Amino acid sequence: xxxxxxxxxxxxxxxxxxxxxxxxxxxxxxxxxxxxxxxxxxxxxxxxxxxxxxxxxxxxxxxxxxxxxxxxxxxxxxxxxxxxxxxxxxxxxxxxxxxxxxxxxxxxxxxxxxxxxxxxxxxxxxxxxxxxxxxxxxxxxxxxxxxxxxxxxxxxxxxxxxxxxxxxxxxxxxxxxxxxxxxxxxxxxxxxxxxxxxxxxxxxxxxxxxxxxxxxxxxxxxxxxxxxxxxxxxxxxxxxxxxxxxxxxxxxxxxxxxxxxxxxxxxxxxxxxxxxxxxxxxxxxxxxxxxxxxxxxxxxxxxxxxxxxxxxxxxxxxxxxxxxxxxxxxxxxxxxxxxxxxxxxxxxxxxxxxxxxxxxxxxxxxxxxxxxxxxxxxxxxxxxxxxxxxxxxxxxxxxxxxxxxxxxxxxxxx
Amino acid sequence: xxxxxxxxxxxxxxxxxxxxxxxxxxxxxxxxxxxxxxxxxxxxxxxxxxxxxxxxxxxxxxxxxxxxxxxxxxxxxxxxx
Numbered sequence: 001x002x003x004x005x006x007x008x009x010x011x012x013x014x015x016x017x018x019x020x021x022x023x024x025x026x027x028x029x030x031x032x033x034x035x036x037x038x039x040x041x042x043x044x045x046x047x048x049x050x051x052x053x054x055x056x057x058x059x060x061x062x063x064x065x066x067x068x069x070x071x072x073x074x075x076x077x078x079x080x081x082x083x084x085x086x087x088x089x090x091x092x093x094x095x096x097x098x099x100x101x102x103x104x105x106x107x108x109x110x111x112x113x114x115x116x117x118x119x120x121x122x123x124x125x126x127x128x129x130x131x132x133x134x135x136x137x138x139x140x141x142x143x144x145x146x147x148x149x150x151x152x153x154x155x156x157x158x159x160x161x162x163x164x165x166x167x168x169x170x171x172x173x174x175x176x177x178x179x180x181x182x183x184x185x186x187x188x189x190x191x192x193x194x195x196x197x198x199x200x201x202x203x204x205x206x207x208x209x210x211x212x213x214x215x216x217x218x219x220x221x222x223x224x225x226x227x228x229x230x231x232x233x234x235x236x237x238x239x240x241x242x243x244x245x246x247x248x249x250x251x252x253x254x255x256x257x258x259x260x261x262x263x264x265x266x267x268x269x270x271x272x273x274x275x276x277x278x279x280x281x282x283x284x285x286x287x288x289x290x291x292x293x294x295x296x297x298x299x300x301x302x303x304x305x306x307x308x309x310x311x312x313x314x315x316x317x318x319x320x321x322x323x324x325x326x327x328x329x330x331x332x333x334x335x336x337x338x339x340x341x342x343x344x345x346x347x348x349x350x351x352x353x354x355x356x357x358x359x360x361x362x363x364x365x366x367x368x369x370x371x372x373x374x375x376x377x378x379x380x381x382x383x384x385x386x387x388x389x390x391x392x393x394x395x396x397x398x399x400x401x402x403x404x405x406x407x408x409x410x411x412x413x414x
Numbered sequence: 415x416x417x418x419x420x421x422x423x424x425x426x427x428x429x430x431x432x433x434x435x436x437x438x439x440x441x442x443x444x445x446x447x448x449x450x451x452x453x454x455x456x457x458x459x460x461x462x463x464x465x466x467x468x469x470x471x472x473x474x475x476x477x478x479x480x481x482x483x484x485x486x487x488x489x490x491x492x493x494x495x
Contacts (some may be wrong), residue, residue, distance in 0.1 A: 065434065066431075066434070067434035069433075070432070127465075130459060130462075355480055382492040
């Protein structure tokens with residue numbers, strides 16, 4: 001029996017370069033940076049070595065009601081904002097709650113809530129620790145809030161695999177529909193970790209760019225002068241739907257989620273396998289899963305975080321998976337614009353990859369002044385790249401996370 | 415020390431901030447759970463806020479006895495005396 005086909009029928013996002021999908025897409029094609037110097041008092045108070053980040057361009061508290069926001073960690077607030085947009089965009093009105101599931105990821109969870117509560121405990125004592133603290137800090141908070149918001153009764157899942165989390169959520173969603181457990185899955189990822197502690201911690205491990213005097217030029221994947229990633233925040237959400245379910249209600253279908261895969265390096269807790277072997281296996285497995293040949297692939301939204309050690313193994317893996325055809329594939333490194341949204345990045349980049357297939361146009365990479373000669377990819381710079389106007393086309397979205405997590409999704413035109 | 419009217423008005427503000435309920439809905443005869451639909455988590459938040467605002471102690475074991483807004487106003491007034 002053929003596996004059920006899964007299609008993408010709704011998109012939502014709140015990001016450093018747009019508080020909704022139309023704004024995000026417009027800016028992704030234009031090539032703008034969402035990074036800026038942080039004005040929070042804690043930057044100076046703790047003498048942080050990194051003084052900038054890419055904040056969500058529209059605060060979630062501007063969109064949600066005060067009472068609603070009060071009970072949610074900022075990561076959950078972003079998840080609810082993005083999923084509401086995706087749900088509205090899908091146009092779904094009638095549905096079976098028993099066949100609606102959620103797979104909403106986060107890399108870090110409710111870090112603001114956790115650390116605020118710790119400060120309160122130390123300064124004011126246990127009585128002042130808010131009773132909502134636990135449900136707000138738990139990493140399944142975003143998935144739980146989205147399931148409550150939509151009335152999803154077929155399960156609410158939280159894939160946690162660091163910076164691969166959002167893409168792994170796509171994989172979980174696909175499996176839930178293929179298995180028949182759900183007809184619709186709200187998938188996504190959310191992150192809100194622009195807090196002094198994670199900044200200090202990522203900085204200690206030398207992962208962050210320290211281009212404090214040039215925030216907008218700091219995230220420069222593939223550039224010879226790349227020196228680390230830029231912290232971003234926000235959420236992305238996609239409505240996955242069984243094809244027959246979408247067709248029966250006459251839905252607008254953006255693309256097919258053709259294949260997904262997840263592998264693990266088992267190599268090192270933070271460093272990627274230098275040969276990109278785990279990433280290669282993930283790429284090949286996602287293509288096999290979607291019955292995709294290298295020649296079908298026209299675009300890759302790369303993980304490309306702008307770290308000196310991370311960008312090259314991804315190239316090696318792409319070369320191993322796509323061979324010489326890679327020379328003809330348009331690659332976009334959208335973290336150059338948005339920074340790295342950690343557990344949300346795979347979801348937001350899946351939104352962009354879906355739009356690239358739907359509009360047959362790939363978003364631009366900024367700050368690529370001197371391309372690293374060891375990474376000879378065909379990178380989209382300056383103007384968006386036009387993808388083939390006719391015929392079936394496929395794009396891949398890669399995400400890799402600390403712990404050796406590799407997740408790949410393949411999105412095909414319909 | 416606050417009058418009963420002042421305590422009611424102060425409680426209504428706290429309830430409004432926590433739940434979004436209109437301050438006018440917070441009346442002495444209203445039950446927190448039945449009428450105002452306030453769950454146990456919100457109730458504990460309201461209690462802690464009220465302790466700060468009125469400078470009283472409301473022991474955890476006392477909270478279950480505060481069934482109506484009037485019960486809370488009476489308790490706070492007595493605790494302030």
